[in-house]
Amino acid sequence: MNIVHAGVISDAPTISEIVLNALLSLLSFAGGLAVLGIIISGLIYMTSSGDTNTSGIAKKALVSTIIGLAFILLSLTIIKTISKAVI
Numbered sequence: 001m002n003i004v005h006a007g008v009i010s011d012a013p014t015i016s017e018i019v020l021n022a023l024l025s026l027l028s029f030a031g032g033l034a035v036l037g038i039i040i041s042g043l044i045y046m047t048s049s050g051d052t053n054t055s056g057i058a059k060k061a062l063v064s065t066i067i068g069l070a071f072i073l074l075s076l077t078i079i080k081t082i083s084k085a086v087i
Contacts, residue, residue, distance in 0.1 A: 020083050027076050034072060037065035 013021075045058035
């Protein structure tokens with residue numbers, strides 16, 4: 001027979017775990033958007049048909065997306081490193 005104690009929540013996540021999970025979820029979502037951005041800019045580049053203006057726009061979008069993805073990966077690394085020390 002299990003005894004239930006009212007008001008005792010021993011398995012509840014701490015505030016820092018909730019914030020960590022929220023940040024990791026947001027970074028995962030942002031990473032997915034970055035991959036989608038890479039795919040879209042690649043498609044724009046392939047369909048530019050030699051137009052220098054359109055291909056230039058696609059190249060700028062690709063470079064910006066890769067820089068954004070680098071920031072996402074860097075912040076993910078920083079957050080995981082800090083979370084090991086805190087939690």
